[in-house]
Each structure stands twice: as structure tokens, then as C-alpha cells.
Amino acid sequence: MRPPAGPGPAEIRVPGPWHHRAVSANGVRLHVAELGSGPLVVLLHGFPEFWWAWRHQLTGLAAAGFRVAAADLRGYGDSDKPPRGYDLWTLAGDVAGLVRALGERSAHVVGHGWGGLIGWTVATLHPRLVASLVVLDAPHPLAVRSRIMRDPRGQGRATLGYAAGFQVPRWPERSLTADGGARVERIMRRWSGPTWPGTPEFAEAAHRNRRAIQVPGTAHCALEYHRWAARSQVRAEGRRFAAAMADPVRVPVLRVHGEVDPCILLATAEASARWAGDGPLRVLPGIGHFPHEEDPAATTALLAEFLGTDRPPSS
Template identity: 50%
Template sequence: MHPRRADRPDASSVLLPGPWEHSDYSTNGVRLHVAEAGSGPLILLLHGFPQFWWAWRHQITALADAGYRVVAPDLRGFGASDKPPRPYDVMTTAADIARLVSAMGEREATLVGHDLGGSVAWTVARFRPDVVARLVILSAPHPRRWRAALVSDFKQIGASSHVFGFQTPRSPEQRLTRDGAVEVGRLMTEWAGERWASTVDFAEARGRYQRAMLIPQAAYGALEHYRWAVRSLPRPDGVRYTRRMSIPVGMPTLQLHGGRDSCILPTTAQGSSRYVSSTYEWQTISHAGHFLPEEVPDLVTGEILRWIKS
């Protein structure tokens, strides 16, 4: 059954309490909600699908305690951020994040991006390198690698069947929100590593993300990012984007990937080094699946700190 609008949670349901503060910033024509803690050099944590800022709950406090200003925004279309009718192309979402840096009174940030947030981070680094000090990319290939795989790699095409299923209007939103957004839980269970999927923490996270997807227009906003990604492949805007992304980024880049990631295959993400002209490091986390910040939170936090300090 589809939840009636009156039965759906509102955006305030993701303003979860903790050792962080909730704020809103106006940037690039939208209002972005952020969870923030600490003071010092800025670290921006960009979540993926089907999540919201809470995916970084483990890193927010740990990185803040280490002496950093840590900010985890909800991307446009997700959580408590605005969900405009359009646009949802990755260049616009990247501009949201680049302008968020200045809206917070900062000059630059270390960008840490997971999944969709990783694609956004790669794009910010290419289009606005002046605001990016370092990159940490989790479970996300360079956009040129992913876009090529969507049309040429049969294994990744199979792993991305959900993305192709998102392309029709309306029915994917209905499928994603049916029965309390059980489809969100199914996708998470499919993509998560076995160790995390059997824990209480996973069950809590799954419930949080299912409920957040029921916020009005959240399913639409989340899916529009993927509709642009596929529909733009043959279009002039997508061709221009792919061409511009061929120029390597020029900041130190750390890339972490789960060896058991069945959503973005490790072979798809490998080879991203050709799009980095600075120091680059790749690590495979052999036992992990797709959700590295939650599956191996201490490892991720430690690697972020090591990379920033190196």
C-alpha cells in the first residue's frame, strides 16, 4: 500500500538529535540542510542513495573531535533539503556544494563523497577546484568510468538494473515508497556487506532511510539524479559534461571501495586514477559491501584523517 500524504513523515523527521547542530544554508537557489559539529579546517561529507546526512553519524563526531569543522549536508532532493521540480544534473548539484563552502564563510574544504556524493565530489573537484583541498571517494568511480560502464560493461549494467528501472515517470516513486518504502530496505540488504547486514545498527539504518524516503517529494528528488545520469548519456549536455570530466583533477585523491560491493563493482571504479594528476591512492576493503561509512566506520574515519594529514 502507498502511504497517504497525511501519514508521511515531514522533513523535520530527519533532524535527529546528537552531538551536532542542524542548520540551513541558501546556496545556488536552494536551501540545503546540514548537520554540523566542531571547528577547524572544513570537511564536507556527501551522502549517497538511498541515504541522507545521517549516513555520516559515525564520522561527524570523530572528525570533529580530531579538530575539524565537519558538515554533512542533505543533497538537493534528499532529507530536509529543498526538493525542487528541477534541475538534478550533477553539475547543478556540484554547484550547490561549491557555493555551500562560501556560504559557510570558508575558502576550501576536503570533500568526502560516497556513492552519488562521490560523483558530486569528483564533479566539484573538476568544475570548482579552487574550493577543494583534497578528495576522499568512497564506493564511487570517476564519472567517466561509470558512464562508460553503463553502456559497455554487461556486469555493471546488470548491477545497475535499478538505475535503468528508475527511468520511467511516476511508477518508480510508487515502487520505492510502497509498503513503508520496503524497496529501500531490499536494496540496502542487497548491497550491504554480510557483516553489517546482520547487525542491529543495519536494522536501525534501514528503518531510518525507509522513513526518510517517505518524506513528500523525497523519492522524486532522489530518482531525478539518476534519471539525468542515464538520459543525458546521448544528449549534448551529457556529452559536454563527459568531455569536461576527461581533464584530470589536480588535488590529492584517496579512493576506497568495498571488495564485495554489488552496486558499484570494484572493476568499474578501478582505473579512476587516470583522472587524477596529483597524488592518488586506491584501497580495497575486502570484506565490505557498498556502505563503507557505516560498515567500517572506524576505518573510514582513520583513512580520512590520515589522508588530510599526509
């Protein structure tokens, strides 16, 4: 007897003022939700979320005069879930291809968590396609690696405490999807600040993310990101990636970080300064790992202010 099917596209393509479409980029089909007109802003979600995490920024930035596209990353939501390609080289290529497929010469790239790591990578490897970079609770990939080694009881414990368990086969996939995705909600609660988990907004976000992780193939693909990150550290590929990422980003950078994020520590965000040029770090008091959802008004205001200071003409 076949297991019941997981949520379908209709449940992922949540209706709203935005419109949904599929875009071919870098050999895969990526689902995006779009709203507004003006300079392009590409929003890249983190783990364990999907495009819907950016619902507040979609409307807020569109109202501020931007064309906003929130993408489901490779392996998530209604995007393709190929068996490989979950390394930062390929994921950056997805974003570069997405910008071109959306018909623009460049875009402002905004990423949270894993989406931020991809943002750092695309800004370094494809700088002509990135007008500016905003990262939320996403230090530079080399800063994360350095802090894990230098601070094993701090960032090392915070990162390895969950990522190490993702390295074994099959069991982590079952743990993410069991009991209707209950572990996703536990992760969200653990990584959030003290206020958000008691709100109706959190309840809705947890419900939607629990459903999204049950889309067939999503749990496995999401874990492949973490598996590549760990395994690349002991492979030649990891050394090549570190060498390619060594130089500072050449576009304007804004870093936004939740003050009490227990997953990515503030000290690790501060350690990214050497790759961010003179780009500022904005710390949101009392906020955890999800500033765009925990304090959407403050986060959207920071984004609109920063992006509005250096708008390239729309192509």
C-alpha cells in the same frame, strides 16, 4: 481525503552532539548537520540515504580536529526539493555554494555514491574550492560510463539492473515509498557486504532511511538523479559534460571501495585511476557499498589520516 503526511523535519534532524541549520546555496536551501572546529570537511551522502549516514564520521572527524558538515543533498532530507536541478552541473554548484556559504575559501569534500560523483564534478569544475577529495564507492563519472559500455555483463548489468527501472514515470516513486519504504531496506541489504545486515546498526539505518524516503517529494527527487544520468548519455548535454570532466582532478584524491560492492564493481573503481593522479585506492575486505556504515572505524581512520596529511589553514 488527503494522504497522511510523511515524516517531518524533526524526524530528519536527528538529535546528537552536532547542530542543525539551513544554509542558502546556489539558489536552494540545504540542511546541514555540523560539529567541530578546524579545516572544513563537507560530507555528501549517496542513494538511498541522507545526512545521518555520516553520523560516525561527524563525531570521529570532529574529534580529529576538523569542522565537519554533513549535508542533505538537493531533494533529500530537510533540504529543498525543487522541480529541477538534478544534473551534476547544478549539484556541483550546490556544493560550491555551500562551501562559500559556510564561510570558507575551500573544503575537503568527501562523497559516497552519488555524493562521490558530485565530489568528482565539483573538484573538476570548481577546483579552487576543493582542498582534497575522498570518494567512497564512487568511481569517476566517465569511468562508470566507460565500464558500462566495455563490460555490459559486469558493471553494465550491475548498474542497469536497477537504474533502468527508474526511468519510467511514477511507478518507481511508488515502489520506493510503498510498505513504509520497504524497497529501500531491500536495496541496502542487496548492496551491503555479508556482515552488516545482521546487526542492530543496520536495522536502525534501514529504519531511518525508510522513513526519510517518505518525506514528501524525496523519492521523486532521488530518482531524478538517475534519470538525468541515463538521459544525458544520448543528449548534447552529456557530451558537453564528458568534455568538461575529461581532465584529471588537480587536488589530492583518496578512493575508498568495498571489496564486495555488487552495485559499483571494484574494476570500475580501479578504472578511475587516470582521473585521480597518484591518489591511492584503499579496498576494505568483506565490505559492500556502504563502507562508512559497514566499517565506520576503519573508514573514519582512513579519512582522518588522509585529510590530516594536507590541512590548509582555516580561513
